[in-house]
Amino acid sequence: MPQAPLANRQLDDPRLEAKAHELMLTIRCLTCQSQSIADSDASMAGDLRNQIRTRIAAGEEPEAIRKWLVARYGDYISYSPQVTALTWPLFVLPALLLLIAALLLRRRFIKGGK
Structure with missing residues (x-):
């Protein structure tokens, strides 16, 4: 399968990309488990980067995205446990x-x- 469009391509707005990247550093790659999705080359990490960038570009706040990811994948996905x-x-x-x-x-x- 081809990679998601925003898996490795940054957002055009540097402010939005900074928000997305900051969130990506706090989300664990479920395939690698020892890397954040910002650092991982796994296809699942690329899909999650795409999801985060797409949602940030649509105006969603990082904390809402984090909650969605935790609801979908469980607490283990977050490097910032609640x-x-x-x-x-x-x-x-x-x-x-x-x-x-x-x-x-x-x-x-x-x-x-x-």
């Missing part, structure tokens, strides 16, 4: 573990100093 009812422990647990470790170390040093 705090939700399902993901909040991933954000809270590391801080909680550090707090517990600091309290345990403090108690140990205070007891050790006496």
Whole structure:
């Protein structure tokens, strides 16, 4: 299949292209999984770049496009995860573990100093 028209061709308006490129850097390539779609040569990444550029050119805001992509492909597609009812422990647990470790170390040093 031929590549999508805007997969590798930038938008004519530099301001719109900058918005599109900024969004592309935060979207994970589902084929490569270790690259953003801005850096990937995979055909699926090209299709997503085309979708983003087409929607940006049509006046859609990047955050609306991100939400559409997450709804379509799941949270994994975004390098900028959102705090939700399902993901909040991933954000809270590391801080909680550090707090517990600091309290345990403090108690140990205070007891050790006496």
